[in-house]
Amino acid sequence: MNAPRPHILVLLLIAACLRTVCAQEVAPAAKEEAAPPTQIDTQLRINKTALLENQSLKNRVDAAVLLLASEAPEARVILLEVLSRADNAPARAAVCEALSPTKVWPQPIKSREDFIKPLVAVIASEQDFATVRLAAEATLLFSYGQVGPELDKAIADPSLSVAAKGNIIYTIRRHPDKQAVARLFSLVDSPDPPIVEAARKELTSLGIVVSPDPAVRRQTLLELQERGAETFLRERVIRQETRMRESDAEREAWQKKYLTALSTLYTLQGDEAAKVKFLAQYLGAQEARVKIWALDRLEELRQGTGTSKAKFSELETSLIPLISDPSRDVRLNTARRLAVMGQELNVAKPLLDQLNVEPDDQVRREILVALREVCYVASLATTSRNVPEEIRSGALVWAVRFLSESDAERARIGGETISKLLEQNGLKPEEVSGYLKALADRYGRLGPANDAGLRGYLLSAMVGLCSSRSACKEQAAKQFGGLFEQALVDKTDTVRQIAVDGLINVSADKASALRRLRKDLGGDPSPVVRVKLIDLAGEAGGPQDLDWLGEKLGAAGEGDPAWQAMLKVFRRSNSPVLGEWMAKIKSPAMAGRTTPEQQVSFLTLAEQKAQTENKAEMLKDVQVSLADLYLASGNLKQAAEYIRNLLAGATAQERPHLQGRLLNAYLMLGSMEPACELLTNYLSTKDLDLTPESSIVKSIEGYLSSPTTVNPTVLLDAMQQIQVADPKTMQAWRALLSGWMERHAKAPKTEDSGKTNN
Numbered sequence: 151m152n153a154p155r156p157h158i159l160v161l162l163l164i165a166a167c168l169r170t171v172c173a174q175e176v177a178p179a180a181k182e183e184a185a186p187p188t189q190i191d192t193q194l195r196i197n198k199t200a201l202l203e204n205q206s207l208k209n210r211v212d213a214a215v216l217l218l219a220s221e222a223p224e225a226r227v228i229l230l231e232v233l234s235r236a237d238n239a240p241a242r243a244a245v246c247e248a249l250s251p252t253k254v255w256p257q258p259i260k261s262r263e264d265f266i267k268p269l270v271a272v273i274a275s276e277q278d279f280a281t282v283r284l285a286a287e288a289t290l291l292f293s294y295g296q297v298g299p300e301l302d303k304a305i306a307d308p309s310l311s312v313a314a315k316g317n318i319i320y321t322i323r324r325h326p327d328k329q330a331v332a333r334l335f336s337l338v339d340s341p342d343p344p345i346v347e348a349a350r351k352e353l354t355s356l357g358i359v360v361s362p363d364p365a366v367r368r369q370t371l372l373e374l375q376e377r378g379a380e381t382f383l384r385e386r387v388i389r390q391e392t393r394m395r396e397s398d399a400e401r402e403a404w405q406k407k408y409l410t411a412l413s414t415l416y417t418l419q420g421d422e423a424a425k426v427k428f429l430a431q432y433l434g435a436q437e438a439r440v441k442i443w444a445l446d447r448l449e450e451l452r453q454g455t456g457t458s459k460a461k462f463s464e465l466e467t468s469l470i471p472l473i474s475d476p477s478r479d480v481r482l483n484t485a486r487r488l489a490v491m492g493q494e495l496n497v498a499k500p501l502l503d504q505l506n507v508e509p510d511d512q513v514r515r516e517i518l519v520a521l522r523e524v525c526y527v528a529s530l531a532t533t534s535r536n537v538p539e540e541i542r543s544g545a546l547v548w549a550v551r552f553l554s555e556s557d558a559e560r561a562r563i564g565g566e567t568i569s570k571l572l573e574q575n576g577l578k579p580e581e582v583s584g585y586l587k588a589l590a591d592r593y594g595r596l597g598p599a600n601d602a603g604l605r606g607y608l609l610s611a612m613v614g615l616c617s618s619r620s621a622c623k624e625q626a627a628k629q630f631g632g633l634f635e636q637a638l639v640d641k642t643d644t645v646r647q648i649a650v651d652g653l654i655n656v657s658a659d660k661a662s663a664l665r666r667l668r669k670d671l672g673g674d675p676s677p678v679v680r681v682k683l684i685d686l687a688g689e690a691g692g693p694q695d696l697d698w699l700g701e702k703l704g705a706a707g708e709g710d711p712a713w714q715a716m717l718k719v720f721r722r723s724n725s726p727v728l729g730e731w732m733a734k735i736k737s738p739a740m741a742g743r744t745t746p747e748q749q750v751s752f753l754t755l756a757e758q759k760a761q762t763e764n765k766a767e768m769l770k771d772v773q774v775s776l777a778d779l780y781l782a783s784g785n786l787k788q789a790a791e792y793i794r795n796l797l798a799g800a801t802a803q804e805r806p807h808l809q810g811r812l813l814n815a816y817l818m819l820g821s822m823e824p825a826c827e828l829l830t831n832y833l834s835t836k837d838l839d840l841t842p843e844s845s846i847v848k849s850i851e852g853y854l855s856s857p858t859t860v861n862p863t864v865l866l867d868a869m870q871q872i873q874v875a876d877p878k879t880m881q882a883w884r885a886l887l888s889g890w891m892e893r894h895a896k897a898p899k900t901e902d903s904g905k906t907n908n
Contacts, residue, residue, distance in 0.1 A: 194220070198228050202241050210244035218248055218259055226264065233268035239278050246272065246284035253291050266292060270300040273321050274307075274314045279399050286321040294327035305337070305345070312344040319345070323352035323391075328375050331356070335371045339364065343512070355391055362511075409443050416447055425451055426464055433468040438477035445472075445483045452491055466495045473500045473517075478510050485516035492520050493527040498537045502544045515563060518552065521545045522567040529574035539577075546571055546585060553592050562607040565589060569611035575621045582622045586615070586629040593633060602642040609637060609648045616655035627656040638667075643676040650682050660690035668698070677707050684708060688715030693727045695719060700734070704743035713748050720755055725763045728756045732771065746783045750776065770796070781815065790815040806832075810845020817853040822868045833874045833883055840882050847886070854890055866891055 197220075200213035214232075217225040232241045246269065252259050265288070272285040289297045304310060304318045319337060322330050337349035338360060350360045358374065361367050412432070419425045429451070432444040448465070472484040481504070488497055501521040508514040525545055528537040545567065552564030568585050593608045612633065615626035634656060637649035650667060657663035664686050671679055684702065687695045688711075696719055702712035720728060734740050735752055744752075753776050760769035773792050780789035793812040800808055809832050816825035832838060832846055840847060850869075854862045869887055874880040 191224075194222060194224050194228065197225075201228070201232060201244060202238060207240065207244065210240060211247050214245045214248035218252060226261070230264060230268055233265070233272055236275050239276065239281050242272055242276065243278075243281040243284050246281065246288045249288040249291055250284075262291060263296065266297055266300055270297070270304055270318075270321075273317045274304045274310055276317075279317070279402075282317045282320070283395060283399075286317070286324045289321055290324065294322075294325040294330045297325070298322075298329065298333065302333075315345055316348045319348040319352055320395075323356065331358070331374060332371060335367055338367060355394070405437075405439055409439065412440070412443065413447075422451065422454070426462065430465050430468045433465065433472065438475070438480050441472060441475065441477070441480045442483050445480075445487050448491075449487055462491055462494050466497070469495060470497060470500050473497065473504045474507075478513060481508070481510070482513045482516055485513060485520045489516065489520040489523050492524045493535070496535075498524045498528070498541045502541050505548055506544075515552075515560060518545070518548050518567060519563060522549070522570055526570045526573070529571075542571055543577075543581075550585065550588050553588060558601070558604045561592065561604055565592070565608045565611040569614045572615055572622055572626075573620050579622075579625065582625055583629075586622070586626055589615075590629055590633060598640070602645060605637075605640075606642070606644045606648055609633070609645060609652065613648055613652040613655060616652060618655075623655075631656040638670050643678065646671070646674065646676060647678050647682065650679060654686065660686060661692070664690050664695070668695075672698070680708060681711050684711045684715050688718040691715065691719050693719065693723050696727075696731065700740065700743075703740070709743070713744070717751065717755065720752065725756075725759050725765050725768055728752075728759050729765075729768050732756060732768075732775070736775065746779055750779055753779065770799070777811070781811070786815045786819045790819070805835075806839060807845050810849045813846055814849040814852070817849065817865065822864060825865070826868050826872055829869065830872050830874070833872065833879055834876075838879065840879075840886060850890070854894065862894055866894060 194217070197213045197216050201210050201217065204210050204213065214229065217229050229245055232238065232245050235242065249265060249269075252262070269285050269289050273282050273289075276282050276285065301318050301322055305315055310318075319334070322333055331353075334349045334353050337345055338353070340346050340349070353360050358370065361370065416425065416428055419428050425447075429444045429448055432440055433448075435441055435444070448462075452462070469484065469488070472480055473488070475481050475484065485501075488495070488501065492498075492501070498521065501517055501524065505514060505517045505521060508517060521541075522545060525537045525542045528535045529542070549564045549567035549571070552560045553568065555561055555564070568589055572582060572585055589608060589612060593605065593612070596605050596608075612626065612630040614620065616623055616630060620626060630652065634649045634652035637645050638653065640646050640649065650671065653667065654660060654663045657666070664683070667683050667686065671683060674680055674683075680702075684699065687699055691699070696716060699712045699716045699719070702708045703716075705712070720731070731752070735744060735749055741749075753772050757769060757772045757776070759765075760772055773796055777789050777792040777796065780786070780792065790812060793808055793815065797805060797808050797812065809828060813825055813828050816822075816828065829846070838844075842848070842851070850865075853859055853865065866887070869890075872883070874883055
């Protein structure tokens, strides 16, 4: 691909000859005119069509060469447009392949820098590595100084996938330039693990040993840059690597086909037991890719939602050897699987053995996490599997090593491991004390102005050791209590939040913790901290905390938690406290901060308390208030029920008012039968009041004159059926009824008259 093809030169000669012959055969008048512009346009269209649609790769490349050789500006537009089209990979590949030999053309193509950005875009977006390889080779048309900035932009683009960045790094390696090698060394120091891995891999493919020590890497780079014959050697390595990548790509394709077929066979297995047996066979395969495939299927099977659960104990003999597999990727994937399913397997000792000899930092980290989970679950009372104490001690030794490291993630894992493994019994107090001190010392070395994340993680581990589930709760409380108090004034919200939990755990009781925290953090700027205090008040607060909680009602984010906490306090309080708060709840200031639903929930609780403590007067007040609330909120059935209960024990003076309210509820419900029954009972009483000021008369008047009343005739007809034994009462009732009926009879006529006049 690096030298011009003979057939390309022949095509160029033929095209030139055709133009000459056509010019000779033109009529004499044509000698005085330029060639029609449509002739050039036609040739460009032919070449473009061949490039985009021809089934032969050779013809596509030939068309791209002709377009590259063309002087027409439109030809350049066509080529750049093709490179930008991700939907036509063969055309892209043809342009890339045609670009490479232009480096040795006698006349270099004009403005070839136009192709730098499109080529990098192809490398970053193309899925087919064969096309990526051609595009990377085409970038050799330029010096690394020309193409390097665009490659750096692509590496820095956060939207690019891991695979795309790997293609960019591969392209950097293809350039036989000292600066390209230096760039690969700089990428090894990247915070992004996939980039580090890709850069390390490409440097290794160049025969350069990449040390994990940054100082050694700098020295290696310095020595390479000082070599005089480096360019020649690197070009030879590049040619060798090209052949190797082609072989790798072919092998990768066959591996994918094999794994696809294997997946098909796996799905054809019947039940979970058959699938487990199938996976056990391939976990012992020679190829690392096959083992990783089986581990992935095992994770899918574990997460399955079927009614039955697979028994993974049958895989123990297949999984244990993978912990020490020669492949780093197999060991890494095995550790991750065992972290979530190792509890069912006897893998604690193999994990510790490999942890003691594991050379890779990332794999070592995952093995410690897996060992931690296996040991923790085995220590629970609910499990039948035991882990020897020496293994747990070995895991704790590694946890302290991780804890002492400067890397925050590794220190976090060390702290979490110590916290989990100390929760259960088994260690001597002096041993426990050493691990607790290691946690406290590591926390103390962290700066208050930074390391906020790690401080939070370590403080959280301490909180767990001070919880009720911890076997060393008392020792941990003595060791960490002072740290929790100091952290209450930390500037980081999350640290204060965790410190609150810690102080609650180490306090003699939650009530004393609440008093202390209200004093220090009652007005904390963090809403999470404030809600924690509110929740604690709900658990351990008393009547003395109700005013403080009441001030938070209606506040965004705090109002509802505060109300729930108040209800919990009310349930623990006696009737005098609830009686006092009945007046407060109904006050205008408090009513504006509570919803009708909240008021109902409080009054319902007060009603239960009054009934339990036999407080008749309080019960009556509560029921009156509930009836008012239900009427105001439109819950008429509940209102009617409460008014009926009140009527049962009402005095003669109270009954008329209650009867009027009950009649109003019936009428608004449209319940005419109970309404008429109530009227009959009312009219049979002595000294009844049928004046306009009567509650009964007001309710009927209000209903008949209400614009929302659809058909007053229903009520009027029903009231005509009411019979009263007392003649005087009956006469007075008939007089009222006649007035209502007459007024109702006139109303439609007035409306009709108004319509006629309009």
